[in-house]
Each structure stands twice: as C-alpha cells, then as structure tokens.
Amino acid sequence: MPQHLAVETLGGGVRLITLQRPQALNALTTALLAELAQALAEAEADPHTQVVVLTGNRKAFAAGADLKEMAERDLTGILNDPRQSSWEQIRRFSKPLIAAVNGFALGGGCELAMHADIIIAGEDARFGQPEINLGIMPGAGGTQRLPRTVGKSLAMQMVLTGEAIDARHALRAGLVSEVTQPELVVERALQLARLIAGKAPLALRLAKEALLKAMDTDLASGLRLERHAFTVLAGTRDREEGIAAFQEKRPAQFSGH
Incomplete structure (x- = not known):
C-alpha cells in the first residue's frame, strides 16, 4: 500500500494517481518517486488500464524535490541517488499519461509534468525550474525536455533565472495543451483519458512511441x-x-x- 499516493481504478480503461504529501506541497522524495514508478509499472501490466491521469492537489502538483532530503545527502549520495532509476522507470511508461496540474509545478514537479504526454493546467498553475537559486541545475531531464518543448530562449530564461511562468504563458509556449478553471482540471483530464482509452491499445502505444521519437531523432x-x-x-x-x-x-x- 503506497504511503504517498492514492491510486484509483475508475473503469473505462482509466486509472487516477494522486500525489499525497500535502504538508510539503507534494515535494518529491525518494520514497514517493519509487511508489510512483511502482504504480505506473502496475498500470503498465494491467490489460484493463489504457490511460493514466496523474495529479496533485489544488495548491501544488509537485513543488520540486524535497529539500530536507537533499540536504541530508552528500555528493556521492546525489550521484547514486535511487531516484534516478525511478525517473527512468517513469520515462519508460508506454501507455498514455495525462498530467492534471494545479498550483506549483516547480523543479522536479515541472520535470514530472513533462514526463506526461498531455498536460491540462488550471488557471492557477505555475511552471518553473528554480534549481539555479540553490546553486544547482535541473537534474531529471529539465534541461533536455524544456527546450524541446518551449524552445531555446524561453527554456534558457526559465532555467537561468529560476523564474516561473503562469498557465497562459505555458499554453502559448506549448508546454500545456489546455488551460481550464482549477476546479475542472482533473475532470477535464479524466474526460480526455476516457476518450483516449476507447481507442485501439496497440495503435495508442505505437502512436505515442512515434510522436516521442520525433522529439529526439x-x-x-x-x-x-x-x-x-x-x-x-x-x-x-x-x-x-x-x-x-x-x-x-x-x-x-x-x-x-
């Protein structure tokens, strides 16, 4: 039983995963990422699950890495961080993944959202890579996925200044596909998930693979x-x-x- 996630099988081929560390704005810990990787592996293996929706809460999708945990790690611990294997497992998820984002999606939270295939954002969502303010840089794919998504200039601005952008800016830049009222974000994501889940499973997987290939080849x-x-x-x-x-x-x- 996961401690930092809620996993719901909703029927119609859709599974909802909710990050649940509200006291820390869903900051990403080693344990949370491992649970998420495991939850996605279980969804991958389930023939009745065709689409997964990933969300947080109204205040935050995920506000970045857990700084307390980071402070307790030395350089060797960071370089051998087990979170990296969890990120790789999340990256390999082959079924459609939709992120429903309200509030903060910063640092690792922004990187996690970018692992999704579709991002639905609330009007209150904010996306950013503030790692530079801590004397570090994005480490879960942010420097690679962000410029492929929003272009070099905006990616440079976000990473080098640490400043976040709002949902409408993210929409114009192509980081998210839709912006809606905060209270409707999960509902809209689930609506899309049910629509997608009704398509041919093999066609969905191969279409996703081909579209992702277009970004890196x-x-x-x-x-x-x-x-x-x-x-x-x-x-x-x-x-x-x-x-x-x-x-x-x-x-x-x-x-x-």
Whole structure:
C-alpha cells in the first residue's frame, strides 16, 4: 500500500494517481518517486488500464524535490541517488499519461509534468525550474525536455533565472495543451483519458512511441519508425474492426490485437 499516493481504478480503461504529501506541497522524495514508478509499472501490466491521469492537489502538483532530503545527502549520495532509476522507470511508461496540474509545478514537479504526454493546467498553475537559486541545475531531464518543448530562449530564461511562468504563458509556449478553471482540471483530464482509452491499445502505444521519437531523432529515422508502426497496425484485427465500425456507423470494439 503506497504511503504517498492514492491510486484509483475508475473503469473505462482509466486509472487516477494522486500525489499525497500535502504538508510539503507534494515535494518529491525518494520514497514517493519509487511508489510512483511502482504504480505506473502496475498500470503498465494491467490489460484493463489504457490511460493514466496523474495529479496533485489544488495548491501544488509537485513543488520540486524535497529539500530536507537533499540536504541530508552528500555528493556521492546525489550521484547514486535511487531516484534516478525511478525517473527512468517513469520515462519508460508506454501507455498514455495525462498530467492534471494545479498550483506549483516547480523543479522536479515541472520535470514530472513533462514526463506526461498531455498536460491540462488550471488557471492557477505555475511552471518553473528554480534549481539555479540553490546553486544547482535541473537534474531529471529539465534541461533536455524544456527546450524541446518551449524552445531555446524561453527554456534558457526559465532555467537561468529560476523564474516561473503562469498557465497562459505555458499554453502559448506549448508546454500545456489546455488551460481550464482549477476546479475542472482533473475532470477535464479524466474526460480526455476516457476518450483516449476507447481507442485501439496497440495503435495508442505505437502512436505515442512515434510522436516521442520525433522529439529526439532526425526526420528520416522518425519516418522509418512511423512506416514500420503503420505496417504493423495494418495487419491487426483492431484495424479491421475500426474500418468495419466506421462503415457500419457504430462504436468500435477494440481488442488490442
């Protein structure tokens, strides 16, 4: 039983994971990240879960790494931090992941949000990489994912000044896909999750893989992956079911095969 998470299976192929360290604005500890990695591994293995929504609370999605824990670690401890393996497990999650963000998403919290495939933000959300104020720099992918998402200039500004941006700025920069009222953030994320969960499972995984590949490879390599994935999907029963359902004007019943 996780101590720092609440995990709910909501039906319809959707699972909701809520970070629960409200007394510390959901600051990320080694234990919390390990629990999150385990929760995602369980969702990965569950054939009835197609989409995961990850959220925090109204004050904070996650306000960064836990500074008390960081202060207790020496340099060797940081370099061999078990959180790095947890981050890698989170990165490898292959099913669609939606982040529902209210309040602070700072440092590791911003990096965690960027691990999601879609970010829905409340009007009160703030995204930032303030590590420079502590004499350090982002260490969970922030210097790599942020410029790929918002561009070099804004990423440089956020990382080098430590200043956060609000939800509307994040929307204009492409960091989030939608901004809504804070009280509707989770509801909207779950609505999208249910819509996505109704699609063909294999198509979802391969489409996600191809889209992520576009962010870290050259066009020719990305096109080769896309062609291979398209060919694989062309031979599936779900492709036949999708075409038949369209022609018969009925909802498709995908099986994942």
